[in-house]
Amino acid sequence: MLILPLTTPILKDGDDLAALLAAHEKFLEGDIIVISSKAIATVQGARIDLQKIQPSPEAQEWARRSGRSPTFRQAVLDETKRLKGRVVGGSELAMLTEVSPEGLKGTLLVPNAGLDQSNVPDGFAIGWPLDPIASATLLRTRLQESTGKRLAVIVSDSCCRPRRWGVTAFALVACGLQPLTSQIGRKDLFGRPLTMTVEAVADQLATAANAVMGNADQSIPAAIIREYGVALNDFCDWVPGIEPEDDLFKGAF
Amino acid sequence: MLILPLTTPILKDGDDLAALLAAHEKFLEGDIIVISSKAIATVQGARIDLQKIQPSPEAQEWARRSGRSPTFRQAVLDETKRLKGRVVGGSELAMLTEVSPEGLKGTLLVPNAGLDQSNVPDGFAIGWPLDPIASATLLRTRLQESTGKRLAVIVSDSCCRPRRWGVTAFALVACGLQPLTSQIGRKDLFGRPLTMTVEAVADQLATAANAVMGNADQSIPAAIIREYGVALNDFCDWVPGIEPEDDLFKGAF
Known part of the structure; x- marks a missing residue:
């Protein structure tokens, strides 16, 4: 898997984000573009x-x-x-x-x-774009039209986790790939069914991309994930979360 | 940044993990090896x-x-x-x-x-190795001796986060690199000092590696992070966490 930072000029209200991204990198079939929610909100003047x-x-x-x-x-x-x-x-x-x-x-x-x-x-x-799903759909469509390649878009935000220092990231919206991969039916090395049955694909890719994006003055609002080996599709929605009452963390803290 | 899965045979008590890893991949100067805590515990018979x-x-x-x-x-x-x-x-x-x-x-x-x-x-x-820091130190030393390259080792575990589905990962121990990068003194695109001052380097790299490691029957207990552009050093310890009373998440849930 290859993770390529995507540099742009400082973004401003009204910028054509798809054109700016496509100008700085040649996309390949199956590339997943992770883009910060703030970058989208910025060009939308939000x-x-x-x-x-x-x-x-x-x-x-x-x-x-x-x-x-x-x-x-x-x-x-x-x-x-x-x-x-x-x-x-x-x-x-x-x-x-x-x-x-x-x-x-x-x-x-x-x-x-x-x-x-x-x-x-x-x-x-x-903050976030006013409508992150519509924004991701539009960006994906524009990038696919201009490059002629089938691509996916993940809209990310930086975040943190309990008891841990520092900035990591998560995926707000995934467009063009399944954000969670069920492992139901998969077996471990000894043929036993897995007990953790979901892999947080979009969150992991958002975090991997964030490692090269930086949150300071790098002007890297996006990254390409290449050769991840996942099939693209037409899913486009929020990455689903857990209802509070079903969460392992409920009642803790 | 390049993330390469490191495949091994099914690990068992007494295996020479450093030799098995080095047999399957040529390491380059500055490579960061992320290895699952379970893989180390397995060869230790834990x-x-x-x-x-x-x-x-x-x-x-x-x-x-x-x-x-x-x-x-x-x-x-x-x-x-x-x-x-x-x-x-x-x-x-x-x-x-x-x-x-x-x-x-x-x-x-x-x-x-x-x-x-x-x-x-x-x-x-x-579970985890009995002494993750000693295990990481030994693995790093053995890998550096056999390859002649300066390397870093991150010991990871898969995990989850509140309100989110699925497996991601975090870094238990970092050996050979700073697990947290302070951004104090860094400025944003407009020259303003950053408010989130720590980047969770080791956690982000552990998660990025986990995206190619899989948690099922893939037999990929480790991954190489190449060309991340971080300076290696001699830090070797637990990745520091936050005291519960200082945590943003305290009192929530």
Whole structure:
């Protein structure tokens, strides 16, 4: 498996993302393009002007407890509401939000409802594209049309996991491949049926890509996964999550 | 970045893991070898004979609540104790354990204290090597001696994350590279200091490798990460975790 960073100029509102990506790399049949949700949101002009936000007392309180400005905290509360979520915790660094965007099976646990103040101009915040599935579908269609190759697109966000330091990633949306591979019916080396029956294909590929994308000033908003050996298809949706009541982690912490 | 699966014959007690790995792939200077903790435990003969275990009433109760045999549940309770941990939750599939092995900063949240019944003969379970740091050090030394190249070793385990389906991975021990890269002082595209200041290098590489290793009958216990562009050094330790009280996820769920 080959993971190639995809460099672009600094992205801005109105940029043609498909053209910029195709200009910097020749795609091959079956390539999987992992792209950061923030890159898509950026070219869509979805950044939030924090100066236009009036912080509520709740946002003031969150700013005191978990850093950043009251206007950023209000933006997180607003985005949490838009994504039909709730605040479930927080530390000095961030709020922890559990969001349930329309159409997602299960929920997503993310810091700050996916909002970030990195890689946007001062005074702004940026989150996910307003409609990540439509965005992924369009990007895939445009890339396939311009290259003549069958491709897949994964929209990723950087994230973290309990008790671990640092940025890893997960897949928000997969378009063109199955995000979870069932291992039901598969056997281990000794012919016993497997007990962990699902492989988190899209999440693993998003993380692998994130290792070359960087989250600083590298200008690498995407990466190509080549020769992974998975069959592409026409799945295009949120990567399904677990309902909270079925989660191994329920009741812990 | 290139990720190459490393195939071996089915591993067994007493096998020379370094020789088996070196026999199947030519290593290059700077290669990072990700190896499953279970592969190391297997050649060390660290598998647990479940027939020799007397289940306690607590284990009987866990078997009723989260599947598998009472003897497997007792093995998990015993391993949790050995790793100075505790059971913090569970579902119908597994127990969720928080372990604090000697020398680890913070704790690790893992299903079943790292024990597994896959890829061991019927009636046995297998977990981590008894001393993962010593094992990684030895494997690195042996591989470097036999190849004449400077290499790094990451010992990985497969795992999962809250609200997400499926198997991903994390790094237990890193030997020969910095497992976390501080981004303090780094700036974003607009020159602003980054707010997420740590990159989970070892975890991301463990996950990337896991994408080609498979957890079924593929006989791929390891993978090579090539051309990642990180400087190797002499760090060799547990990948540090977060103390529970500092964790963003504290109080959630």
